[in-house]
Amino acid sequence: MTEMPLETLWVYLAARPLFWLTLTLLVWLGARRLQAWCGGLALLNPVVLSIATLIGLLVLTDTPYAQYFDGAQFIHFLLGPATVALAIPLYRLRAELHVLALPITVALVVGAVVAVVSAVGLAAALGADRAVLLSLAPKSVTTPVAMGIAEKLGGIPALTAALVVLTGLVGALFGVGVLRRLGIRDPAVIGVALGTAAHGIGTARAFQLGHREGAMAGLAMGLSAVLTALLLPLLPRGLALLGM
Amino acid sequence: MIEALTLILTCQLLGESLVLLFGWPLPGPVLGMLLLFLLLVVRGGLAARVAETADGLLAHLPLLFIPAGVGVMVHWELLYAHWQALGAALLFGTLIALVATALAMQGTLWVVRRVRAARARS
Numbered sequence: 001m002t003e004m005p006l007e008t009l010w011v012y013l014a015a016r017p018l019f020w021l022t023l024t025l026l027v028w029l030g031a032r033r034l035q036a037w038c039g040g041l042a043l044l045n046p047v048v049l050s051i052a053t054l055i056g057l058l059v060l061t062d063t064p065y066a067q068y069f070d071g072a073q074f075i076h077f078l079l080g081p082a083t084v085a086l087a088i089p090l091y092r093l094r095a096e097l098h099v100l101a102l103p104i105t106v107a108l109v110v111g112a113v114v115a116v117v118s119a120v121g122l123a124a125a126l127g128a129d130r131a132v133l134l135s136l137a138p139k140s141v142t143t144p145v146a147m148g149i150a151e152k153l154g155g156i157p158a159l160t161a162a163l164v165v166l167t168g169l170v171g172a173l174f175g176v177g178v179l180r181r182l183g184i185r186d187p188a189v190i191g192v193a194l195g196t197a198a199h200g201i202g203t204a205r206a207f208q209l210g211h212r213e214g215a216m217a218g219l220a221m222g223l224s225a226v227l228t229a230l231l232l233p234l235l236p237r238g239l240a241l242l243g244m
Numbered sequence: 245m246i247e248a249l250t251l252i253l254t255c256q257l258l259g260e261s262l263v264l265l266f267g268w269p270l271p272g273p274v275l276g277m278l279l280l281f282l283l284l285v286v287r288g289g290l291a292a293r294v295a296e297t298a299d300g301l302l303a304h305l306p307l308l309f310i311p312a313g314v315g316v317m318v319h320w321e322l323l324y325a326h327w328q329a330l331g332a333a334l335l336f337g338t339l340i341a342l343v344a345t346a347l348a349m350q351g352t353l354w355v356v357r358r359v360r361a362a363r364a365r366s
Contacts, residue, residue, distance in 0.1 A: 089302070102356055111344060114344040122336055123332065145271055168309065175339070186350065192346075192349050204309060
């Protein structure tokens with residue numbers, strides 16, 4: 001048997017799904033351990049840390065994203081079933097849902113409108129052009145719906161996909177801290193806020209707080225996606241009124 | 245576990261098919277979640293059999309967003325070109341939306357509880 005030089009081994013491994021799949025898991029577990037070591041410091045969010053580390057590794061090794069995704073897609077696929085699985089924690093809360101129905105509805109309408117208006121308003125004030133504004137508008141909505149909305153409005157769906165992820169990360173990083181500082185302690189309120197403003201990544205953050213937060217976030221994520229999709233076709237008319 | 249996974253995937257498949265067939269503005273898996281919820285309401289006995297697998301999938305939910313998150317690198321130039329407007333919108337816009345949602349829900353909850361308490365007294 002001949003020995004394989006290190007470089008050849010790298011070329012071989014880097015092209016296999018196994019390598020990037022395993023590396024993603026290792027980086028994730030490492031990031032979680034690091035956060036635990038630092039006493040659960042919220043700013044060391046393991047998702048943010050893992051994404052930054054993996055992007056760094058891909059850039060350093062000159063690996064295209066598509067090659068990375070060949071391996072990582074096995075993790076990505078589980079997003080669908082995990083979303084369906086949110087039905088279980090929601091079912092556990094079924095007895096409370098009728099009390100919460102009206103508050104959730106009001107929160108969703110307010111949240112969906114404010115998410116669009118605040119993002120588009122701030123970006124417009126700072127001189128973003130129309131295509132960027134239309135790509136930004138659905139940023140608080142879960143990715144597949146957000147991309148569909150951006151496309152219909154005349155935005156850039158690829159830009160929307162990146163903005164959706166970044167929105168989720170902002171919500172996961174700072175959301176809980178901001179809500180706590182405002183004295184908001186009700187798990188249902190925290191969950192609905194995270195799910196509405198920061199979709200799935202916010203929901204994942206909510207789940208780390210508890211099942212009640214997670215279930216509420218999952219419900220809010222789904223309903224706010226529907227609501228935003230129904231409301232956003234009005235945005236171009238709104239922009240036209242402002243002369244844009 | 246395989247039984248539970250099959251049920252979950254069937255709900256997702258149904259959700260995705262309905263969304264495609266009718267052109268509804270929601271992701272297939274979200275409709276799948278609502279379908280599974282309704283199924284559990286109708287047949288409560290199923291919940292115990294799906295619970296372990298569902299909780300297992302949800303235990304590492306943040307991990308599942310990493311592959312898509314790494315995809316941000318592909319659009320780096322576009323993001324960088326508009327970084328000021330996008331940065332402000334992402335950071336402040338998201339936090340404003342978060343706080344507005346929370347306050348709206350907190351306020352409505354307060355009203356709903358007061359109304360219920362008043363009704364209970366009368």
